[in-house]
Amino acid sequence: DAGVTQSPTHLIKTRGQQVTLRCSPKSGHDTVSWYQQALGQGPQFIFQYYEEEERQRGNFPDRFSGHQFPNYSSELNVNALLLGDSALYLCASSRLAGGLPTGELFFGEGSRLTVL
Amino acid sequence: LAKTTQPISMDSYEGQEVNITCSHNNIATNDYITWYQQFPSQGPRFIIQGYKTKVTNEVASLFIPADRKSSTLSLPRVSLSDTAVYYCLVGDGGAAGNKLTFGGGTRVLVKP
Numbered sequence: 001d002a003g004v005t006q007s008p009t010h011l012i013k014t015r016g017q018q019v020t021l022r023c024s025p026k027s028g029h030d031t032v033s034w035y036q037q038a039l040g041q042g043p044q045f046i047f048q049y050y051e052e053e054e055r056q057r058g059n060f061p062d063r064f065s066g067h068q069f070p071n072y073s074s075e076l077n078v079n080a081l082l083l084g085d086s087a088l089y090l091c092a093s094s095r096l097a098g099g100l101p102t103g104e105l106f107f108g109e110g111s112r113l114t115v116l
Numbered sequence: 117l118a119k120t121t122q123p124i125s126m127d128s129y130e131g132q133e134v135n136i137t138c139s140h141n142n143i144a145t146n147d148y149i150t151w152y153q154q155f156p157s158q159g160p161r162f163i164i165q166g167y168k169t170k171v172t173n174e175v176a177s178l179f180i181p182a183d184r185k186s187s188t189l190s191l192p193r194v195s196l197s198d199t200a201v202y203y204c205l206v207g208d209g210g211a212a213g214n215k216l217t218f219g220g221g222t223r224v225l226v227k228p
Contacts, residue, residue, distance in 0.1 A: 004159070004201050035218075040202060042218035043160065105151070105158025105216065 002027060003106035006091050012114045013046060013081050021076045021111045025093030029116065031055075032074040035090040044089055049074050078113075086115045120204045127224040135192040136222050138204030141185050149180060149187045150216065152203045160203060160218075165191070191224075199226045 002040045013019050025032050031050045035043035049068035052059045053085075070116035078085055089112075092105035121139040128134045140149070148167055152160035166178040166187070177190040189205055191198060201221040 042201075042221050047218060088157070092159070102166060104162045105152075105160075107161070110157070110159055112157075 004091055004093050004106050004112050006108035008111055009109065010112045012116060015083060017081050018077065018079045019081060019113060021089050022073065023076070023091030023108060025071045029093035029095050029106070030072050031094045032068060032072065032094045033094070034076045035092065035112070037088040037090055043104050049066070067082045081115045083115050086109070086113060088112050101106055119185045120206055120219045122204050124217065124220065127225045127227060128194055129175065129227050131193050131197055134194050134224060134226070136153065136189045136202055137186060138189070139186045140204070140206045143206050145186050148204045150205045151176070151189045152179065154201045154221070167182070177201065194226045196226050196228065198224065200224060
């Protein structure tokens with residue numbers, strides 16, 4: 001059973017460019033959340049997708065957008081990259097529908113973005 | 117979302133028990149308490165979750181007093197591989213989804 005997979009694992013961009021990161025959730029999961037983790041900091045919640053809609057959003061500008069596909073996979077897009085966007089971007093999946101409420105998230109290994 | 121406060125770092129030795137206490141004074145009635153472990157350049161990994169009293173699994177125990185304003189993660193007989201950052205999170209894991217707020221975490225260093 002594959003866990004959460006993310007691609008690419010590493011990438012380098014320059015300021016002003018745009019980036020797309022991809023995530024496939026764990027089998028059986030229907031909810032995908034994205035987190036940004038700067039070096040030495042805890043992960044910060046960006047947004048969450050369920051049923052192909054953004055359900056919740058953290059304190060991130062509109063440059064950060066996303067999408068969820070019918071197969072539950074998801075993309076994170078960041079436009080007009082800034083140096084401060086350099087971070088590890090983590091995708092986490094969970095199952096929102098059915099069962100008992102749970103805060104258990106399954107995280108991928110992340111995509112390390114460097115903005116020069 | 118309830119804010120959490122936990123020690124920045126802790127040192128321990130192999131074979132000892134490590135206890136990390138997290139404060140969450142404004143925890144809401146429907147909030148769960150969840151702990152995650154994170155190794156460098158990896159995504160966090162779920163350790164344990166609880167609502168009240170005591171929860172135990174194969175890797176840790178979670179103690180939650182009656183007022184739920186704090187919780188203690190207990191790692192029995194730690195090994196070098198338990199060196200990691202441990203995050204305490206409080207949030208509604210139900211209908212509101214799994215939007216969880218990570219704090220700075222506690223860096224645990226296990227020494228030989």
